[in-house]
Amino acid sequence: MFVDEVKIHVKAGAGGAGCASFRREAHVPKGGPDGGDGGGGGDVVLEADTALSTLLDFHYKRHFKAPRGTHGKGGQRDGATGEDLVLKVPAGTLVRDAESGEAIGDLTTDGQRLVVARGGGGGRGNRHFVTSTRRAPTFAELGEPGEERWVELELKLLADAALVGLPSVGKSSLIARISAARPKIGDYPFTTLVPNLGVATSGEYSFVVADVPGLIEGASEGAGLGHAFLRHIERTALILHVVDLSGGFEDRDPLKDIAVINGELSAHAEELADRPQIVVGNKVDAEGAAARSERVAAWCEEQERPYFAVSAVTGEGIGPMLRAVAAQVRASREAAASAAPAFEAEYVHVASDDREITVQRAMDGGWDVTGRQVERLVVITDMNNEEAVAYLQRRLARLGVEERLKAAGAVDGDAVHIGPVSFEFEAHDDGV
Ligand SMILES: Nc1nc2c(ncn2[C@@H]2O[C@H](COP(=O)(O)OP(=O)(O)OP(=O)(O)O)[C@@H](O)[C@H]2O)c(=O)[nH]1
Ligand SMILES: [Mg+2]
Incomplete structure (x- = not known):
């Protein structure tokens, strides 16, 4: 038996940003919002190929990046989706998350596929944020970053x-x-x-x-x-x-x-x-x-x-x-x-509970809030737009972030960190 092992870094494409724009027509003084959505970023996908028998190529090139989605434009024009980056590996390749060591897939049959990094979703354009009280939203979502991680590939070979x-x-x-x-x-x-x-x-x-x-x-x-x-x-x-x-x-x-x-x-x-x-x-x-x-x-x-x-x-x-x-x-x-029995190509996603929220004391005495969904909401928010920030706050409240912080002992003025962004905690009265 011949064991071939490599560690590679995979980075999926980021989603494109949504667009905030308004329809402009002759004789129409103020048209409605018409910002298109950003395109989703490409996934990084491993695909088993029986014509290969070695991971040798991965010893030379270790970093792989799928293309990003493009931004949405005015006139309801959506951005283009980034293409998936498909990396061929020999059949018989075992895939592990390098950090946790956990096995995430075993590619055994020709054509079998495994998504190892999911592309970021595209941001939605401003036309999605119209409500009865907000006729003309000035904000759109940013694109979500693509997943990235180190994965280990291991191949056990029998001689041909x-x-x-x-x-x-x-x-x-x-x-x-x-x-x-x-x-x-x-x-x-x-x-x-x-x-x-x-x-x-x-x-x-x-x-x-x-x-x-x-x-x-x-x-x-x-x-x-x-x-x-x-x-x-x-x-x-x-x-x-x-x-x-x-x-x-x-x-x-x-x-x-x-x-x-x-x-x-x-x-x-x-x-x-x-x-x-x-x-x-x-x-x-x-x-x-x-x-x-x-x-x-x-x-x-x-x-x-x-x-x-x-x-x-x-x-x-x-x-x-x-x-x-x-x-x-x-x-x-x-x-x-x-x-061998007929095989249907399959995508195996790494399951994680997106809605789970964790609140922990931060090093600086403030609070770290983690969880896939809350972090996602933060990174797609345009922090320079007040309306967008207010929208984010309402969504975080709806997910129970404020309650979780209060329960953990957060008081007004504490620093709260979510992903790359920090806020000052400000409790609202119950019921608001
Ligand atoms: N002239 C010549 N000599 C060769 C050639 N190939 C191998 N030899 C010589 O033959 C001898 C044996 O070569 P190896 O490759 O060790 O043979 P092997 O079949 O692996 O031997 P074992 O491992 O003992 O079974 C060495 O001295 C080689 O240099 C060839 O194409 N031409
Ligand atoms: Mg010999």
């Missing part, structure tokens, strides 16, 4: 393909050539003692390749180190069967070696014999390798198995081999996805 072969055929050299993995490479058998995983890319497609310790004859019965690793191979959709073309070992011959490995695979589990397999003739740069390669190629053609002659040292033949691996991995993933 496994490099299998006798010791010293160059499995570790190959993974080092095609990925950022840097395993130990040596000219003695059993250089690799634990599996290494690397992420390889071909075009737009990336996949995970496992380099496992070499297998030897009798591995299925426990010989060498291979036995434990045959279990890993069991779960990979594709086997990259690596064979040495250099003739570096006297007792080895590529076709005999292939037979030994295939014998061990099927002795371990019969279905491994039918697992898609690509034969990779490595060390084609070595003297005499070309002739051996031709024999392997002829045999593979007879067996209808794909064959690629490569050199982990010079890079020869690596590109075509990776393209074939990518195509096979893609086919396997698509088969697995279509075998």
